[in-house]
């Protein structure tokens with residue numbers, strides 16, 4: 001029996017629930033030697049801003065126990081170069097989601113407009129949660145009023161399915177999820193990296209040039225699972241689970257907690273073929289447990 | 304300068320799960336059939352936990368390909384942390400995933416060349432030395448004799464070899480750059496700690512000799528997806544994994560390097 005791995009996220013039909021997370025798979029082309037994108041659920045490309053953007057000075061990354069810290073600061077080629085050079089280089093049958101970022105809601109909306117006008121995109125993820133880029137001192141994803149203002153600006157800018165990527169650096173993820181639902185988002189993705197700090201005792205300085213960074217990788221998986229579970233209890237929006245996923249077992253845990261699909265992030269660095277292995281592992285899991293369709297697992301946590 | 308024509312650009316790259324042939328504190332050999340052909344100065348990312356089970360360390364480690372013979376890939380290193388210690392204590396037959404070949408290597412010298420290697424940087428230079436056809440001088444330096452990686456291999460090459468150690472246990476006592484002169488017409492190639500590279504670059508600039516340096520930085524992916532590996536150059540940053548590790552000494556902002 002071949003289990004049915006297909007699922008649907010915010011109106012986007014997916015071949016399987018395994019996507020590549022924004023910022024951990026480049027613009028997709030870099031992954032082609034290691035994965036056939038059309039065999040995955042999809043790719044969320046690196047977050048795009050209206051203009052090209054340069055990031056922080058080095059060191060930008062550091063390894064941590066079972067994870068890593070990063071402060072890249074959303075370096076990217078800009079939305080126009082993405083549409084002109086990167087998007088056309090991707091396989092035609094791959095499911096592609098663009099991620100957008102701006103320092104104010106109006107700039108996010110203009111990126112959404114450009115993306116909306118392009119061919120070949122299945123949806124837009126708005127990155128409301130970069131843990132080390134601040135606008136006006138607070139990230140959009142940390143304050144319900146700012147988040148609602150952001151979605152209100154972006155929603156009319158596109159007819160594509162609109163996903164909102166949420167920050168874990170909040171007191172109540174349920175409240176943020178409800179804001180997304182109330183403002184007409186089609187789905188939510190969580191979590192982004194957890195705000196964190198590493199210190200070098202020898203130099204008595206932060207390890208990263210930026211000081212603070214975002215923690216990702218297996219170390220944050222239990223935090224992410226908890227937040228996906230709480231968000232799923234709070235809203236009926238479809239959820240894409242992210243955070244520390246490196247195996248099919250991890251992916252199953254997210255589905256059980258209520259995710260419709262998952263994204264693989266830091267594990268792509270450790271093994272650029274990880275997402276394909278996770279997809280194959282999901283099929284094995286379903287076979288082993290006599291499950292005909294992977295969608296049966298969504299929200300099926302026994303509590 | 305047309306960096307886009309450097310060896311390694313657009314080259315085929317793959318992830319291959321290899322098997323350990325032998326491993327010791329300074330060297331690892333893997334049987335890695337299917338690993339694509341590489342150019343001198345290119346590197347690979349070594350994942351010591353291919354199934355991502357232990358995640359300690361989580362990230363793969365960048366290592367220069369020291370030498371390839373048939374399907375055997377050889378790496379040379381010094382145990383400086385968890386990754387390199389594990390690399391040096393693997394049992395034959397254990398699985399190690401290699402992603403590569405990565406980065407842009409050295410352009411082979413067209414005339415006379417001077418290669419300067421310091422510490423683990425020596426490992427990046429062996430195949431360049433072996434494949435160079437013009438008059439060749441090689442200067443190798445390390446802290447101690449044990450850290451003169453691959454010295455026996457360099458001795459077997461047709462080159463003018465000078466050796467130094469900081470403790471005097473082999474060759475001249477002192478630093479590899481002490482008394483180093485660049486002869487007219489020589490191109491310079493260097494790999495080693497930043498302090499050494501800075502000194503070599505200054506000598507090359509004084510002698511108006513072309514100078515290629517291979518640098519190191521922290522890397523998470525090795526192939527351009529994390530954007531974590533930048534080094535400062537005159538007009539911004541270069542991604543060391545895809546635009547390096549070999550860069551032109553003249554384009555670097557030496558004052559901003561650690």
Ligand SMILES: Cc1cc2nc3c(=O)[nH]c(=O)nc-3n(C[C@H](O)[C@H](O)[C@H](O)COP(=O)(O)OP(=O)(O)OC[C@H]3O[C@@H](n4cnc5c(N)ncnc54)[C@H](O)[C@@H]3O)c2cc1C
Nearest residue numbers: 365366367379380381383384385386387423426519520548
């Ligand atoms: C393109 C490229 C090619 C490389 N090729 C080689 C090679 O052929 N041989 C080789 O030995 N190394 C090479 N390196 C360096 C090597 O990747 C690092 O030494 C290695 O990642 C350290 O991993 P670890 O887990 O042992 O140390 P970690 O646990 O990551 O670090 C342990 C401690 O060692 C320090 N440290 C890290 N790197 C170095 C270093 N290079 N020298 C001294 N101290 C260090 C760290 O700051 C830390 O304090 C290369 C690096 C790059 C970017």
Ligand SMILES: Cc1cc2nc3c(=O)[nH]c(=O)nc-3n(C[C@H](O)[C@H](O)[C@H](O)COP(=O)(O)O)c2cc1C
Nearest residue numbers: 021022023047070127191192216217243244265266
């Ligand atoms: C180096 C790096 C860069 C990232 N860049 C982005 C980005 O541009 N946009 C975004 O929405 N998330 C970005 N992320 C966050 C990831 O998409 C993901 O949400 C997070 O890393 C948690 O998942 P993981 O533990 O599987 O990596 C980045 C993460 C890392 C490690």
Ligand code: FES
Nearest residue numbers: 525527530532544
């Ligand atoms: S190491 Fe990831 S982009 Fe260079």
